Each structure stands twice: as structure tokens, then as C-alpha cells.
Amino acid sequence: MSGLILVTGGTGKTGRNLLMQLQQAGVPCRAASRHGVPSFDWVQPATWDAALEGVASVYLVAPPTVNNPYDLMQDFIASAMRKGVRRFVFLSMAGLPAGGPAHGQVHQWLKDNSDDWAVLCPSAFMQNFSQGHYLATIREEDRIYSNTGMGRVPFIDVNDIAAAALAVLTAPARQNTEFVLTGDESMSYDRVAELIGQSCGRRISHIPVSNDEMAERLIKRGLPPATARFLAFGYATIAAGMADRTTDAVRTLTGRPPATFQTFAEANADVWKRVGG
Template identity: 45%
Template sequence: MSDRVLVIGGKGTTGQRVAHRLEATGAKVAIGTRRPMDPRDRSFDWADPASVAAFDGCSAAYVVAPTDRTDHLDVMRPLLEGAMARDVRRFVLLSSSLLERDGPMMGAAHDWLADSAPEWAVLRPSWFMQNFSEGPHARTIREEDAIYSATGGARVGFIDAEDIAAAAVACLTSSEPLNDDRILTGPEALSYEDAAGILSEVTGRTIRHVALSTRHMALRFEEQGLPPDYAGILAGLDDTIGTGVEDRTTDGVAQLTGQAPGSFQAFATDNIASWQP
């Protein structure tokens, strides 16, 4: 559909994969990043009005919300409006399976895009498998043989970021816009205890799931450098998972890409080096 796509957060977990897959299709890619270093990089910070220039010459954008605040639409709307004024037509927003349209955080941006953008899609993935290999669990698995959560024994349809990227590229390049949202999951729902068991099998070590209270989980996030309000929301999402709302799988990935999503077992096998002490 588009000959140049701005990938916001193009060096992050999903963004770098989206950029790679877009380039494989022959699309031109610009990377929106706070620290531009390469020729295709464009300076982008949601809090900086000058970042609207990053959309110049683009007809589509992969949109990742800021991770250091909770009032997403307030800070995103001016730049999204500026993008539309620069003839960006298609927007693919990364949201979350737990965030409904017109809900908090990305849910508000979802609602606004649905009402305002010429062409749009909202991807609502479950929790990333890469949280175990690149995100907050990677260090504790390596150093403590432990995974911490406030989810109890509830199950989650963990999804590989590669499958999210494949879905995003399908939405960005299709001849017709999706103009809808999709909940994306992996092929099976697993508890953190189940995930720890698979990681134990793959690594040959005993990996524990340490169940925390919501409050103690929030304190852990704060210790990792997150603002207290954002840490509280993330810990609250763990608490929500504990009610069982993420105990599901969908065919969203297959609907968009024509391919089944990868399993946690395959992910763990492919990423065993991530957990070497």
C-alpha cells in the first residue's frame, strides 16, 4: 500500500522486527527514534512537537505509544494530527489485549484513530514472549533462576514479537485497510509456572515462578526505573491477568498473516542463549 513507512520505536522489540520485515517486502522505511544514528533514522519523541517532521514523505506509520507516561492520547494526538496533515493515511497502532477501545492508555488512542484516521488498524497482542528473553524477566532468569509476577496461576496466551511484526506488516501493506482491531495471541495459554517449566526443560536448570502481591510487583517496576503511576498500572495489569481474562487464544495472527503463530517451546529453544548465566 505505502512506499515509505515510518516505524515509530523502530529499534524496540516489535519495531525493529516490523522494519526488517517491511524492507523484505521492498517498502522504504524510516525509523522514528529518540537517538537517530543511521541514515534512515528520524528524530522522534512524542513530547517534542518538532517530531512531526519525521512523518514527511510517509504514507503509513507503525505507531508505538510512549512508555514513560499514561496519558497517551494527550501527548500523541498533536503529532498524529500533524501526520494526517502531511498525508499519512494509514496508521497501525500497537496496543494491548487488555485495553479496550476508549479504555485507558492506548485504548484512548485506539478510539481516536478509529474516529479520525482515513485508514487504521489496532493490534492488541497478549504478553510478549520476548519479555522472557529481552525484557524484565531475562535478567532474573539468568541471575536468579526466577520469574516474578502478580498473576498467580492464571494463564496467558504469550505471543512471539515476530508474529506481532508479521501482523503489523500485513496491515501496513495490504491493498485494503483493516479499519478494525485484532487480539493477537500465541497458540496456547500458559501460566508463568508453565513457562518456568518449559524454560527449566530447555535450560537444564530449575526456573521458579515467584508469585508476588500487586503492591510488591509495583515496587519491583519502580526499582527498574518506571514512574510510580506507570509501575502501578503495569502491576494492576498483572492483577487483572490473575482474574483469568487472558486465558484465551485467538486466530488473529492467522487471519492477518495466513500463518499460525509460534509456540513458547519453539521460542525458548531458539533463545536459549539469552538465559546463560
Template identity: 45%
Template sequence: MADRILVIGGTGKTGQRVVKRLGTTGFDVVVGTRSPVNPEDRYFAWGDSASIAAIDDCSSVYIVAPTDRTDHLDVMRPILEEAMARGVDRFVLLSSSLIERGGPMMGEVHDWLAHTAPEWAVLRPSWFMQNFSDGAHARTIRDEDAIYSATGRARVGFIDADDIAAAAVACLVSAEPLNDERILTGPEAIGYDDAAGILSDVAGRTIRHVSLSKSELTNRFKAQGLPSDYANILASLDETICSGIEDRTTDGVTELTGRAPGSFREFAEEHRNNWLK
């Protein structure tokens, strides 16, 4: 296997962490991004055939699907097929714990890779802890002392994006391909009420969890600028959590990296400054 890896979404939440970790492995790293900043970065945007050039001289790819549409396989397959034609052997796809192989969005890509790619891995992490520090919940925690969700009292095995990146790097650089999927979680499953309590302790003020209906959450997402169908899917995922499907922990991170994932309290203490007013 050659020593050059393309990281699609290399400036994103997991991608930037994958790039940083790969920098210590001796592998060459290429950042694929819509907005290249450094001279060595390569332009990459799903749906744009010009993105194929980013694949040149790479043998492995870390794949982050587009977040502004739901027809993932239709838009991703042409570039992935061209990548294989140009000699890419290994593909590591970031999916979701709630999206089964063959399901919608990344689930279709998951199934296609499993049938088509020479070497592949699909990582299915639970919800990111970073959603609280620099994602959807960060602003409302700072401005409203509130977290909004449609999850009710259900629990989630929240995972740190650093642990996802460590698992991805392990799959990218291992001598043998995984050729399988892994569900990735943190070490404990907690509810949004629990998360609000931990954040209250760490931030030194009361932060509450506001429980919404699916339709109320959909409207919030649309007000934030998300397309209607994508907003509905995201709200539906929250609603699905209410069934208890995310109330679990796995050994996926430890199996791939050899170390245990970090806890939500450790994450909160590390990122305390993100919630200061």
C-alpha cells in the same frame, strides 16, 4: 498509497522486527527513533514538536506509544493530527490485549484513530514471549533462576514479537485497510508456572515462578526506575490476569498473515542462550 512507511520506535522490540520485514516488501522504510544511528534514520520523540519532520513523505505509520507516561492521547494527538494533515493515510497502532478501545493509555488513542483516521488498524497482542528473553524477566532468570509476577496461576496466550511484527506488516502493506482491531496471541495459553517449567527444561536448571501481590510487584517496578503511576498500572495489569481474562487464544495472527504463530517452547529453544549463566 505511497511506498514509504514510518516505523515509530523502529529500534524497539516490535519496531526493529517490523523494519526488517518491510525491507523484503519493496516499500521504503523510515526508522523513527529518539537516538538515530544511521544517516537515513529520523529523530522521533513523542511530545517534541520537532518529531513532526519524521513524517514528511510518508503515507503510513506504525505507532508505538511512549512507555514513560500514561497520558497517551494528549501527547500523541498533536503529532498524529499533523501526520494526517501532511498526507498520512494509514495508521497501525500497537496496543495491548488488556486495553479495550476507549480505555486508558493506548485505549484512548485506539478510539480516536477509529473515529478520525482514514485507514487504521489496532493490534492488541497478549504478553510478549520476549519479556522472558530480553525484557523484564530475563535478568532474574539468569541471576536468580526466578520469574516474578502477580498473575497467580492464571494463564496467558504469550506471543512472539516476530508474529506481532508479521501482523503489523500485513496491516501496513495490504491493498485494503483493516479498519478494525485484532487481539493477537500465541497458539496456547500457559501459566507462569508452565513457562518456568519449559524454561527449566530448555536451560537445564530449575527456574521458579515467584508469585507476588500487586503492591509487591509495584515496588519492584519502582525499584527498577519506573514512575510510580506507570509501575502501578503495569502491576494492575498483572493483577487483572488473575481473573482469567488472558486465558484465551485467537486466530488473529493467522487471519492477518496466513500462518500460525509460534509456541512458547519453540521460542524458548530458539533463545536458549539468553538464559545461560
């Protein structure tokens, strides 16, 4: 479908990458975030209309810093529909079904109320280690703290999520379905620590912590307590082996295989350099 694409979370891991890929493909797009011009803020509905002006499709990212943003997101989508937006592509997460908690509420709402939608359900991002909440302790302590135990995850590169989003946003046909996006290889956080260690030339350790300690760590990194506890619960499902499942969706949507963790780690060696060293 053609027309202007609004990318919410436009300064975030997938949004920034998607904007780059849309620009390279010559697709008209607009970034939406509190740091954009005009500024877009999920919790300030007065900022929504300017962002939606002339928009045909929206990429929806639930803001991790807002406690329970799901009702707000439904109001935003309804308002976008009234302004003529036709297509919605929502970033949910693997393991969260339509009608389930959190993102599952927006997924179900789209199913019930939109006739041109897609939901992307990615596994955990590789970039959590290079831009996200694991980065500081890798740099400062040579440690990754998690409550994932020996559970394995098919980590995905946000570049592949953005490529899948681009494919779905610009597809001539409507999708009206969900896509579970994963990398090709499941691995434990012990293995992640080993690969990051090999790329940056230091021994990096994976330190197991309890679910409560994981939530506390996320709160200290600025997440609202409810979001932190929800994420810690999600990580506990990894420990229970529930995330260890790969799919072909990245290949199907983008025509190429997903990036490997090894390639990601080699490309990011400099990011993990010791602070001051």
C-alpha cells in the same frame, strides 16, 4: 497500500522486528526513536516533522517510558494527517477496549478521526522473558517474579506481531477495525518457568508477589510509577483468568500459525545463561 512507512518504537521489540520484515519485503521504511537519525522524541514535538517527511503510513507504539503519552500521540497523529499520512496502525494490548484507559484513548481517537486505521491488541509478549523486565532475575536469581498467580496467558512472539503489522500496513484495502493477536496455547507463569528451565538447563522458579511489589519491581526497572501500577494491574487481571483467550487473527493476517513458547524458549537458551557463568 504503497509508500514510505514510519515505524515508531523502531528500536523496540516489535518495531525492530517490523523494520527487518519490511526491509526483507522491499517495502520503503524509516525507523523513529530517540536513537534514530534524525532523532524522534515523543515529548519533543519539534522532532516530529523531520520523521514524517514523505511518509504514507505510520506504525504507532506508545512509549512505555513516558508517563501518560496518549494526548501527545493524538497530537502527533493529527500533525501526521496534516502532512498527508493516510494510514495508521496502532499497537495497543489485549483487554484494553476503544475508549478505555491508556491505549484505549488513542484507539478511540483513531476510530473517530481517521478513515484508514487498524489497532493491534496483542497478548503478553514472549520476549518479555528474553529482552524485557523478567530477563535480569532469570539470569541472576533463576527466578521469575510476578503477580499473575496461576492465571494463564496465550503468549505471543513479537515476530508474529510484526508479521501481522506488515500485513495490515501493506494491505490494499483499509481495515478500520481491531485485531486481538495471541499465540495458540495459554499457559501459566509456572509453565513458562519450566519451559525456560528446560531450555537453559537450570531450574527456574516462578515466585508469586503482591500487586504492590510487582509495581515496585517495575519502577526499579525504570518505568514511570503510573505506568508500573497500570502494568501491575494488567498482570493482576491475568491472575483473575481474564487473559485466557486465544484468537485466529495471526493465522488470518499472516497465513501461518503463531510460534509456540517451546520454540521460542529453545531459540533463546543462550540469552538465559547465568551472568559470568
